[in-house]
Each structure stands twice: as structure tokens, then as C-alpha cells.
Amino acid sequence: MFVLPEFSALQEAISRATEADALMALHSDRPGLAGLAALLSPVAEPHLGALAKRSGAITSQRFGRTMQMYAPVYLSSYCANRCAYCGFSADNTIERRVLSMAEAESEAMILHQRGFSHLLLVSGESPAKVGVDYLEELALRLRDRFAALSIEVQPLATEEYARLFSAGITSVAVYQETYDREVYKKVHLAGRKADFDFRLETPARAAAAGMREVGIGALLGLADWRAEGLALGFHLAWLRKNYWRTGLTVSFPRLRPAQGEFKPLRPVSERNLSQMIFALRIFDPDVGLYLSTREEARYRDGMIGLGPTRYSAGSCTAPGGYGLADAGGEQFEVGDSRSLAEVSAAIQQKGFDPVRKDWDAVFQVQGDGQQAA
Amino acid sequence: MKIVCNGQALEIAPGTRVADYLSQLGLETPSVVVECDGMILSREEYESHALQDGSVLELIRFVGGG
Amino acid sequence: MLTIAGRKFRSRLFGGTGKFSSPEVMKESLAASGCEMVTVALRRVDLNNPADDIMRVLDRDRYLFLPNTSGARDAGEAIRLARLARASGGGEWLKLEVTPDPRTLLPDPIETLKATEVLVKEGFKVLPYINADPILALRLQDAGAVAVMPLGSPIGTNQGVLTRFQIEIIIAQARVPVIVDAGLGAPSHVAEAMEMGADAVLVNTAIAVAGDPVRMARAFALAVEAGRIAYEAGLGAVRKDAAPSSPEDGLGFLR
Numbered sequence: 001m002f003v004l005p006e007f008s009a010l011q012e013a014i015s016r017a018t019e020a021d022a023l024m025a026l027h028s029d030r031p032g033l034a035g036l037a038a039l040l041s042p043v044a045e046p047h048l049g050a051l052a053k054r055s056g057a058i059t060s061q062r063f064g065r066t067m068q069m070y071a072p073v074y075l076s077s078y079c080a081n082r083c084a085y086c087g088f089s090a091d092n093t094i095e096r097r098v099l100s101m102a103e104a105e106s107e108a109m110i111l112h113q114r115g116f117s118h119l120l121l122v123s124g125e126s127p128a129k130v131g132v133d134y135l136e137e138l139a140l141r142l143r144d145r146f147a148a149l150s151i152e153v154q155p156l157a158t159e160e161y162a163r164l165f166s167a168g169i170t171s172v173a174v175y176q177e178t179y180d181r182e183v184y185k186k187v188h189l190a191g192r193k194a195d196f197d198f199r200l201e202t203p204a205r206a207a208a209a210g211m212r213e214v215g216i217g218a219l220l221g222l223a224d225w226r227a228e229g230l231a232l233g234f235h236l237a238w239l240r241k242n243y244w245r246t247g248l249t250v251s252f253p254r255l256r257p258a259q260g261e262f263k264p265l266r267p268v269s270e271r272n273l274s275q276m277i278f279a280l281r282i283f284d285p286d287v288g289l290y291l292s293t294r295e296e297a298r299y300r301d302g303m304i305g306l307g308p309t310r311y312s313a314g315s316c317t318a319p320g321g322y323g324l325a326d327a328g329g330e331q332f333e334v335g336d337s338r339s340l341a342e343v344s345a346a347i348q349q350k351g352f353d354p355v356r357k358d359w360d361a362v363f364q365v366q367g368d369g370q371q372a373a
Numbered sequence: 374m375k376i377v378c379n380g381q382a383l384e385i386a387p388g389t390r391v392a393d394y395l396s397q398l399g400l401e402t403p404s405v406v407v408e409c410d411g412m413i414l415s416r417e418e419y420e421s422h423a424l425q426d427g428s429v430l431e432l433i434r435f436v437g438g439g
Numbered sequence: 440m441l442t443i444a445g446r447k448f449r450s451r452l453f454g455g456t457g458k459f460s461s462p463e464v465m466k467e468s469l470a471a472s473g474c475e476m477v478t479v480a481l482r483r484v485d486l487n488n489p490a491d492d493i494m495r496v497l498d499r500d501r502y503l504f505l506p507n508t509s510g511a512r513d514a515g516e517a518i519r520l521a522r523l524a525r526a527s528g529g530g531e532w533l534k535l536e537v538t539p540d541p542r543t544l545l546p547d548p549i550e551t552l553k554a555t556e557v558l559v560k561e562g563f564k565v566l567p568y569i570n571a572d573p574i575l576a577l578r579l580q581d582a583g584a585v586a587v588m589p590l591g592s593p594i595g596t597n598q599g600v601l602t603r604f605q606i607e608i609i610i611a612q613a614r615v616p617v618i619v620d621a622g623l624g625a626p627s628h629v630a631e632a633m634e635m636g637a638d639a640v641l642v643n644t645a646i647a648v649a650g651d652p653v654r655m656a657r658a659f660a661l662a663v664e665a666g667r668i669a670y671e672a673g674l675g676a677v678r679k680d681a682a683p684s685s686p687e688d689g690l691g692f693l694r
Contacts, residue, residue, distance in 0.1 A: 024673075030607075030611060034673075048687060048690060049687040049688055049689070049690055052687075052689060052690055053688075053689070240612070241612065241613075241614050242614070244577050244612060269694075270693050270694050271693055274690070274693060298692055298694075299692060299693070299694070301692065302690070302691075302692025302693065303692075306689075378486065379483040379484060379486055380483070381486060398484075398486065398489045399489055399490055400484065400489050402492070403528060404492060404494060404495075404527065404528070405484060405527075406523055406526040406527040406528075408523060413522055413523060413526045415526075431483060431523075432483060432484040432486075433481050433482065433483060433484065433523050433527060434481070434482070434484050434492060434494070434527065435479040435480065435481060435494045435504065435506065435524075435527060435529070436456075436479065436480050436481070436482045436493060436494070437455075437456035437457040437458065437459060437465065437479065437480065437493055437494075438455065438456060438457040438478055438479055438480025438481075438507055438509050438643075439455030439456070439457045439458070439478055439480075439507075439509075439594075439641070439643030439644060439647075
């Protein structure tokens, strides 16, 4: 079982790092967790340019000059949890909507026509509205037409993930939101999500079920981002050791200061976010890194080639948002509203290739899965 | 009767038990393990296990190795 | 401290008991090496000289015997040798080696994995000797191996850690101790393996056939310790480029 160090211990490890530690980690092939702590610390900040350069070089070497493109499909805005920061929180009075199977398929096909073959199926955490049966049926309908089908929904059991894998779901994203137990308790007011440890074990269950890829992340703006970065490193390292067949990704959803009603408890600047991305890339050359349309076009364009490997484009965060003109009730407002063609052009402009597929879910068969750790 | 021990054909007295045979060789030592007709014998079985005509015996011990 | 299958070891040097000029030289060399685990092989008793037992000189309380399956050419032979080793009082510990090619004595990955699966179920503590193949190392760990023993270079060649790149990956991914075995011909070779983060090394030939095996054993012991301390202390990274920490070229987009 994954044992997460105390958040305060992570913070201490970061504060102990010296500038020499950071420079050593910067030039090391395997900086390890101590090196990651140094790269995340304030002493590494004067070297942000060098971090960017190193992170970019590692990324190009490992992933080539490519960027994988994906788009989210929001299935439902119903949610059984009360989370202080989220537009879908159960106590928010928004118009709720769950897509019918036909509507969901039609949303996906709109994205298919736009040229996407990697979809991220997202829903609020309401098993009664979007449960395993729903996801299984949708996956079976879509698997022949898409290269990768990821889900970002409520945590499930290993057997449920195995069922979805058989149906064609290729990967699972489940974000801890914050690795700081105290803050976690404060912002997760009610619902199943209030159970920190159940959520923490979820990526391992998805990996044990045989998923090709598992994504983790922290919602930036809730707690000390540096320690969140180190916690992500611990989680990554543990998952790598125990589920070596599973590809791993990290997302960096950031609560932007000027946006929404929830004021970030600990605002994270673009410089901070960049340092976190560079540090995790140097720590783990193989991890896939997402940078979504939460961030502004200017920032996303600047980050091309410096670490991220997955970009979304043309995203809409309300259920039915692609096909229905009047679909309200977004989860969050996007910072980059450009179309796939526009984002692709920006990526090509930088000398990178926007890649639309790297696998076909139709090839996927249910194997033995992996041994649980 | 005839047995094969460690690849050598040997003539031994009928009714010889494993314990008797080991004692003839001066091998009553815990460092030797006996395999008879493909079955590893426990030490307790040496007294009771009588060799048969045609038995194939392997006497094994640790030697130097890397 | 090094722990394998719950047992603690002060020394990270494991010795072999083959190829020494006499049992007495072996005994003195192993003592000088400080090792606590030694590999042993299983062979037929020499019926023409049944009293010849070179292991009599070794104190079983001082050395944990790690019987090997040397000579086995497939999983079936290895399993048979393993069971004989256990019956010989070797306990559950086993260095699994399956070497079908008599020329190179390189281990067979497929038979090794098969034998590991069977022997783990029978309660053996299996330490498989393998080529330095990272995926094989992972598969063996999944199958329940308590350590993995990748080779530095083909056995007896004294070429050192030729498989450095693969062993680095094995170490980075390992959930069990990694013991570099075979081909380590000089103390500098074992120091290199230990600096890379290997948990232990196994040395036999290089000590046994040295001009003065006892002094050579001591040299290996010191090299293992030096390499381990260097690893724990954190070696400086080899610089890929001489670029000083740069101004923020290319980060002008940040707000």
C-alpha cells in the first residue's frame, strides 16, 4: 500500500535543500526524490531558465518533437460531493444535466469530426447518474472510432476498472486534489470524496485492473504547491515500482487567481507552475504531462517543447457543450478557447507535431491484469 | 543384487537398507542427501528404506561453487 | 542494512566457494572478505573418495549457504537440484541458475522464469541469476523472487560491468535487492557496481584465482564498502554541458 509521507515532512525536505542540491539534481540523470525536493524549492527559482532547458531536452529526447492532442467530453454535471472549489459541487445551484447515451455519442462524434482521436470522458461524481454500466456502454460504442478513451469520473473498484478496460477504456485519471490531509478535509465537505485514503489508493486499483495508463494530479491553489509536487513524485515513484506495466501521467489543474468564485487558498503563479512541471519532468523522463485549456493561450504556447506532452484544444466543460448552443453549467471557464486547428498551428509553428493518435482501443483485450501491490 | 549409485553399476547384498549402504561408505553425515529412484529420502527413511535390485541411487552433497 | 527476504546482512559482499586451491585457502579468504552468505554447488559424492567434503571447513553458523543450481540446463533440472539442495540442509535459499549454453554459460531467461514460478510456490527464497534484462527482472519480481542477480559480464570473463546501462534501469525499478553477479574481476568493478546503487555483489573467481586470495578478498571487501558509502553520500553528476545557470532565455512568455 502506498504510504504518503506527512505533508509537513515533505515541506521540511524541500526547505532543507540547498542551491548546490538543486544544481546537482538539475544535471543528474536520476535525481531521485531528494533531487526533486531541491528542484521544487525556492533555491532552484533563480535557475528556472536552466530547468526549462533541461526539461525541454529530456522531453524531446523521450517523446520526440510531438504533442498529443485530446479533448474532454463532459457527460454529467451531477455530483454527490460537496467540494468548496468546484463548479459541480452538490450545493451549487446550477442547471444539472446528464447526457443520454445518444447525446454522449454525438458529442464524441463531433470531436471525431474535428480530428480528435483521444477523448477524456469526464463527469461529476454521481454513480447514480454516470455509473459503470453507463461508461461501459459508451466505451463499447466509441472504442472502434477512437485511439484512446480516458475517464475522469468517481473512483471505482478494481473489478469495475477491469470491466471498463475490457469495454475499451484505456486510461484512468483520478486526482488527489491535495496531498495535504488537513486542507483536504477542509475543502471536501461531504460525499464519498471526503475519504482521503480511499481516493489515494484509486490510481493503484486502476493500474491493477490493467489500464494502459493512469493519471494523477493535484489541484493547484489549495495547498503548498512545492510539497504537492514532491507528493506527486512519491506517488509516481511508488506506482512505477508496483505497476511497471502502466504508463503514468500527471496533470496540473490550476485554480487561477482571477477566476471563479472560489478564491485559491494558496495562489500558484505561472512561474510556480512552470517550475513544478520542469521539476517533475527532470525527476521522471517518462511521465506524460498534461497542460489543459485551463491555462491561457500565451502560456500554453510558451510551454510547448519545455515539458508538457499532452494538450487539449477547443474544450468545453459543460455536458453537451459541443453540440448544444445553450448548454450552460460549466465546471470551469477555459483560459484558451482556440480551436484544435489553431492550437495545432501554434504547435507546428514551434516545430512540433500535433499527434492525434498513438494506439487503437480496438486492439485491447483483457489480460491477466497486474498483481496488486 | 545390482544397483546404480552415482552412475556406477555396483553389486550389493540383497536386503541392504539405505542406512547400511551409507555406513559402508562412511557417509553417515547430515551433509549428504540421498535420492533413490528419483525420490528424495528424508533421514528418517534411511533405516526403513531397503534397496531393490535395479535401484538408482544418487548421493549428493554441497561442493564449492560460485 | 541490507535485508533480503527478512534476513539482515552487514556485508554487501557475497562470496563463492568454487575454484579455490584448497579448503583452507577458501576458509581464510572468506573470513578476510567479511561475507556472510556464500554460494555452494551440489554434486554427486565421489564414491572413490567419499570422505572428501570441502564444506566441512565452513562454519554454518557464520555463513548462510546459498545453494546454486549450476549445471542445470532447463527448469526441470533446476527444480530437481533445488529440491536436493533443500534436502541437503540448504534451507529455502536458492541461487537459481539455468545455463543451457556451455560455451558462454549465459542464463536462459524463459526457463529461469518458469523455474522461479514453481520454486516460489514451493517456499523457496529464489535469487535468480539473469542476464541484465530489466523486463525479465520485473517479471521475476512479480513471480516472487526475493532478489535479482543480473550479470555484469559473462561469468569468468573479468570484464566488469559491461551491462551498466541495463543494470541502472534494473536498480531504478527494483522492489527487491539487486545483486550484481558474474564478470566482476577487480575491486574497481565492484566499486562501480556499488556506486551505481547495487545492493550487493557476488564475487568468486576473482578472489579464488588471485595470486593471494586472502589479500584480494580484503581488497574486494574494501571496494564494496567504498562503493556503497559513495552511493549513500551522493555522487556528483557528470555534467552533460558546461552551461552555467542561464538567464531566462525562452521564458519571456511568463507572467
